[in-house]
Amino acid sequence: xxxxxxxxxxxxxxxxxxxxxxxxxxxxxxxxxxxxxxxxxxxxxxxxxxxxxxxxxxxxxxxxxxxxxxxxxxxxxxxxxxxxxxxxxxxxx
Amino acid sequence: xxxxxxxxxxxxxxxxxxxxxxxxxxxxxxxxxxxxxxxxxxxxxxxxxxxxxxxxxxxxxxxxxxxxxxxxxxxxxxxxxxxxxx
Numbered sequence: 001x002x003x004x005x006x007x008x009x010x011x012x013x014x015x016x017x018x019x020x021x022x023x024x025x026x027x028x029x030x031x032x033x034x035x036x037x038x039x040x041x042x043x044x045x046x047x048x049x050x051x052x053x054x055x056x057x058x059x060x061x062x063x064x065x066x067x068x069x070x071x072x073x074x075x076x077x078x079x080x081x082x083x084x085x086x087x088x089x090x091x092x093x
Numbered sequence: 094x095x096x097x098x099x100x101x102x103x104x105x106x107x108x109x110x111x112x113x114x115x116x117x118x119x120x121x122x123x124x125x126x127x128x129x130x131x132x133x134x135x136x137x138x139x140x141x142x143x144x145x146x147x148x149x150x151x152x153x154x155x156x157x158x159x160x161x162x163x164x165x166x167x168x169x170x171x172x173x174x175x176x177x178x179x
Contacts, residue, residue, distance in 0.1 A: 001117075001134040001169055003103075032100065032119055032132045046109055046166060057103065057117075057134050059166045063153045067109055067166030080166045081108030081117075088101035088119060089143045 003030040003083065006054045010042050018073040025050060025079065027058055032088060043077035044068060055083040095133075095149045096175065097122050099141050103134055111165035112136070118171055120149060125178065135169035136160075148173035 004027040012024065023045040031037045034055065043058050046067035050056050056079045058064075064078035065071060097120035105117060116137040121129040123146070133149060138159060141147045149171055150156060156170045157163060 002132070003134065032121070047107055049107055057105065059168055061153075061168070063166045063168040066153070066164055071164060078166055081105035081112055083103055084106050085104040086101060086119060087104075087143075 001057045001059050001080070003032070003034060003086070004028060004041075004043070004056050004058050004079070005030055005034075005036075006050050006052055006056060006079075007040055008052070016074050018070040019044075019075070022068060022073075022075070023048065027056065027077065027079065030055075032086075034086065041077045043079050044075045046078045046080050047082060050079050050082060055086075057081050057083055094172070095122055095151055096125070096178070097133065097135070097147050097149045097171075098129070099143050099145050099147055099171075100132075101143060109166055111160070111162065111167055118147075120147065120171065122149075133169050135171045136167060137171045139171055139174055141171050141174050146175040146178075147171045148175060
């Protein structure tokens with residue numbers, strides 16, 4: 001699982017079976033210092049509470065589909081939690 | 094499994110039910126020479142602390158087996174605290 005920041009929403013009326021009612025958000029992957037890293041991904045919102053600008057953590061690959069009520073759906077990223085606080089302790093910082 | 098160093102914790106009050114009451118650790122993935130190479134947020138089942146070198150199992154079915162569930166969006170679990178690497 002990785003940290004991400006919600007950047008926007010995606011609306012798709014025509015979707016694959018099983019994706020009805022699933023909210024899609026654009027998520028910018030972050031490194032551990034919460035700096036942008038890599039290209040944004042579209043993730044299903046499994047907590048149904050993530051909003052714009054929110055710090056979240058998400059799962060990728062097969063586990064993303066496990067986050068949704070319907071398990072066998074074509075989803076490769078899913079937001080599984082909202083992040084309140086990240087405590088980072090590093091010797092080299 | 095992957096070798097990692099625990100560098101922090103993640104607090105998440107609102108999450109998928111499978112994470113409720115669980116501890117999330119921010120872990121630097123490290124090479125055998127100790128250099129960091131990316132990071133992971135992993136669930137802690139061995140009470141690892143910040144600064145410790147740990148083993149992370151990064152595979153969904155094994156992770157769910159450890160938690161005793163058959164479904165759930167969980168993939169990375171800290172499964173051991175490393176004493177020594179030779």
